[in-house]
Structure formats: structure tokens, C-alpha cells
């Protein structure tokens with residue numbers, strides 16, 4: 001007897017800005033490479049360009065501004081209410097530039113992921129490209145990870161590395177890193193949607209085993225075969 005085909009994984013994507021990673025999900029889904037159903041895109045900023053991208057793809061967009069809320073906890077409670085209306089199996093932070101309360105993160109533990117523009121654990125926090133250049137590292141990159149209460153410290157799922165060139169500026173480096181973000185973020189989401197990756201006991205599991213070493217891709221890696 002053949003297995004019933006897996007239902008697309010319902011996801012909600014949170015953004016604050018351009019939404020180029022959101023676009024990578026929309027494109028991957030349109031090409032039939034990503035078994036997900038993007039139920040909604042939620043932004044804390046009304047002017048986020050990603051909302052335009054959602055509209056163009058026929059995905060419901062919602063704005064929940066953080067202004068007017070007394071504190072982080074009350075905003076996060078309202079945000080969770082909006083998210084949960086869509087019953088997502090996965091909540092994707094794609095350039096959502098807010099620190100999340102412990103209660104919010106705990107509510108979604110194991111089904112909340114983020115992309116961060118550095119090779120974690122290096123350069124947690126902001127201004128990662130500037131800091132990579134100041135530190136004169138030769139290799140920089142990006143990381144997809146499960147979100148835990150500690151900032152940028154959750155179990156890693158996949159990373160991509162890029163070389164740093166002597167004449168790089170934060171902008172040139174950011175562009176090179178983003179090209180890789182648009183490869184590894186859909187890859188990680190595909191693994192989750194296929195049930196290959198999950199978080200268990202505070203670790204990333206892949207194909208039924210705790211991950212010993214985070215998969216790391218380079219510009220040459222053929223991600224479609226992973």
C-alpha cells in the first residue's frame with residue numbers, strides 16, 4: 001500500500017521589511033518545491049514591502065503595529081492571537097525585527113524558526129555584516145535555527161558560508177549573504193514540512209537522529225539534492 005501524500009504544512013510568516021526571504025518561499029512553493037501553505041503574512045510595520053509581495057501572491061497580509069501597546073508582553077499576546085487564528089504548524093520569522101518575549105517563544109517552541117545573517121554563534125544581535133568586517137573574518141554567512149528564549153541561541157538547522165573579500169562593504173557582504181539566505185531558508189522549511197527535521201529535547205533532530213554537525217552549504221552546494 002502506498003503512503004498517503006503529506007498535506008502541505010500550514011505556515012505563517014512574520015516580517016518587518018523587504019520580505020525577500022518571504023519571496024523565496026513564495027517562489028519555491030510556486031515551483032512545486034515547497035510543500036507549504038502560507039496562510040498569512042503578518043508585519044509589525046504597515047510600510048513593509050513584503051506586504052506587497054504577499055498581496056501579489058494572493059496571500060492574506062495583516063499589520064499589527066507594536067505602537068499603542070503598553071509593553072512587549074501585551075503586544076506578543078495580541079500577535080499570538082492573530083497567528084493562532086491561522087492554525088500554523090510552523091511560524092517563520094523572516095526579518096521580523098522584534099525581540100520576542102519568553103512567553104511567546106515558549107508558546108511556539110519547536111515550531112518557530114528564524115534566519116540570522118551570521119554564522120552563529122558568531123555575531124548574535126544586530127549589525128552582523130559591519131561586525132564581521134571589523135573582526136576581519138574571512139568567512140561569514142547565515143544560519144537558520146529554532147527559536148528559544150535566549151536571543152539567536154537556538155538549535156541550528158542549516159548554515160551557509162560566504163567568503164569575505166578585502167574590498168567588501170557591509171552592503172556588498174549583505175547582498176552575498178542574502179543570496180545564500182534565499183537558498184537555505186526554503187531548504188530548512190522543506191525539511192520541516194517533509195517531517196525530516198524537528199526540535200526535541202532542546203536539539204535539532206534530522207532523519208530520526210540528533211544532529212551531530214550542522215549542515216553547512218557553500219555557493220557550490222546543490223541544495224535541491226539535500
Ligand code: GAR
Pocket residue numbers: 015016017018019020021022050094095096115116117125142178181
Ligand atoms: C535578512 O537578511 C535576515 O537575515 C535579517 O533580516 C533580513 C530580512 O530581509 N534578520 C535579522 O537580522 C534577524 N536578527 P528580508 O526582509 O528581505 O527577508
